[in-house]
Amino acid sequence: MLTREFRGGHCSVQMSFKRRFREKGESSMSIKVKNNIHWVGKIDWELRKFHGDEYSTHKGSSYNSYLIKEEKVVLIDTVWGPFAKEFVENLAKEIDLKKIDYIVASHAENDHSGALPELMRHIPDVPIYCTKNGVKSLKGLYHQDWNFHTVKTGDKLDLGSKELIFIEAPMLHWPDSMFTYLTGDAVLFSNDGFGQHYASEDMFNDCVDQNDLFQECIKYYANILTPFSPMVIRKIKEILDFKLPLDMICTSHGIIWRDNPAQIVEKYLQWADSYQENQITLLYDTMWDSTRVMAEQIAAGIRDADAKVKVKLYNLAKTDKNDVITEVFKSKAILMGSPTVNNGILVSVAALLEEIRGLKFKNKKAGAFGSYGWSGEAVKIVSERLEASGFEVVDAGMRLTWAPDEESKRSCQEYGREFVKKM
Numbered sequence: 339m340l341t342r343e344f345r346g347g348h349c350s351v352q353m354s355f356k357r358r359f360r361e362k363g364e365s366s367m368s369i370k371v372k373n374n375i376h377w378v379g380k381i382d383w384e385l386r387k388f389h390g391d392e393y394s395t396h397k398g399s400s401y402n403s404y405l406i407k408e409e410k411v412v413l414i415d416t417v418w419g420p421f422a423k424e425f426v427e428n429l430a431k432e433i434d435l436k437k438i439d440y441i442v443a444s445h446a447e448n449d450h451s452g453a454l455p456e457l458m459r460h461i462p463d464v465p466i467y468c469t470k471n472g473v474k475s476l477k478g479l480y481h482q483d484w485n486f487h488t489v490k491t492g493d494k495l496d497l498g499s500k501e502l503i504f505i506e507a508p509m510l511h512w513p514d515s516m517f518t519y520l521t522g523d524a525v526l527f528s529n530d531g532f533g534q535h536y537a538s539e540d541m542f543n544d545c546v547d548q549n550d551l552f553q554e555c556i557k558y559y560a561n562i563l564t565p566f567s568p569m570v571i572r573k574i575k576e577i578l579d580f581k582l583p584l585d586m587i588c589t590s591h592g593i594i595w596r597d598n599p600a601q602i603v604e605k606y607l608q609w610a611d612s613y614q615e616n617q618i619t620l621l622y623d624t625m626w627d628s629t630r631v632m633a634e635q636i637a638a639g640i641r642d643a644d645a646k647v648k649v650k651l652y653n654l655a656k657t658d659k660n661d662v663i664t665e666v667f668k669s670k671a672i673l674m675g676s677p678t679v680n681n682g683i684l685v686s687v688a689a690l691l692e693e694i695r696g697l698k699f700k701n702k703k704a705g706a707f708g709s710y711g712w713s714g715e716a717v718k719i720v721s722e723r724l725e726a727s728g729f730e731v732v733d734a735g736m737r738l739t740w741a742p743d744e745e746s747k748r749s750c751q752e753y754g755r756e757f758v759k760k761m
């Protein structure tokens with residue numbers, strides 16, 4: 339197993355390691371994170387869908403597992419089940435498995451616990467530290483009565499000259515989730531928190547493209563953590579109240595925050611606080627182009643009324659759902675359009691409305707639009723569903739029969755201008 343260390347912002351030194359990485363053809367290596375902390379996880383370059391088909395991972399992901407070799411040896415989390423054998427084989431090259439004193443299971447979801455059954459075949463008696471809910475979830479998933487030790491916020495585990503402090507983080511994003519803090523090194527192991535689905539050989543935040551990184555971070559927050567925003571704020575404030583020094587945040591997906599780790603904490607506080615940018619997003623599907631033309635004309639009216647607002651348009655039938663949700667998250671207002679079909683709305687619009695309902699967005703305004711031939715229920719249906727999902731629907735919406743002519747195009751533009759006035 340190769341061991342490598344990147345530190346001090348000298349990302350250029352990684353080139354030689356990258357070359358070795360490619361030449362050796364090893365997809366898992368140990369990476370020295372800090373002092374006696376080693377990354378022993380798995381970079382999943384191929385992953386394009388996560389949570390079944392629920393979350394798009396355009397840039398792959400990683401399952402970060404950490405080995406801490408102090409007087410006592412601790413493994414924090416494992417990797418997803420399909421990589422279990424490879425993970426345990428690589429781990430055994432890094433350390434005699436029998437020398438692992440403790441395992442910390444921060445979160446039972448399969449992407450972090452999936453290799454536990456394989457690992458526990460080798461070391462069945464090693465204690466597993468997790469929350470009470472963690473025991474329930476792990477037993478529910480694997481039906482094994484391993485040597486569980488339940489922990490609560492503030493409980494400590496002595497590693498010799500350093501100790502681990504556990505911090506429960508229920509519903510961030512499962513009932514069992516917890517963070518673990520390593521004293522001495524001042525490292526927070528945050529599991530899903532502050533993570534992103536981002537496969538990279540450059541394992542640290544100061545070594546990757548910042549736009550890519552923060553795009554994946556905000557997408558992760560928007561799609562996974564939005565409903566739990568009040569808890570995010572409470573938990574971060576609780577951790578800040580401990581007044582612990584913070585040198586690094588080791589997430590369980592994507593890169594490690596070592597350069598100003600507080601920056602992602604500050605971002606989370608912003609995102610959790612009814613986040614919005616100066617953006618209006620139009621989301622629609624169309625059958626014979628009329629609703630698309632309406633979207634373009636409404637957008638023109640919005641731009642005419644407010645040159646500073648960012649206006650974006652997405653055809654829901656052609657755009658990745660998670661990318662669209664990220665744009666909704668950034669928006670101060672959305673306009674959703676559907677033609678009327680069989681007295682209802684198009685499936686792609688209905689599907690997004692269902693996603694939006696569960697995400698509990700706050701502090702966002704909305705409107706609806708759509709063309710129809712004879713009955714025209716779509717705008718009312720969309721408006722009602724947006725209202726029921728917590729959006730402030732500002733008007734009765736914009737309906738047109740058949741295809742827009744020049745006069746009705748001007749009406750759409752006027753609707754866009756009036757919509758801006760209601761912001």
Ligand code: FEO
Pocket residue numbers: 445447448449450511512530590591
């Ligand atoms: Fe990365 Fe909630 O699992």
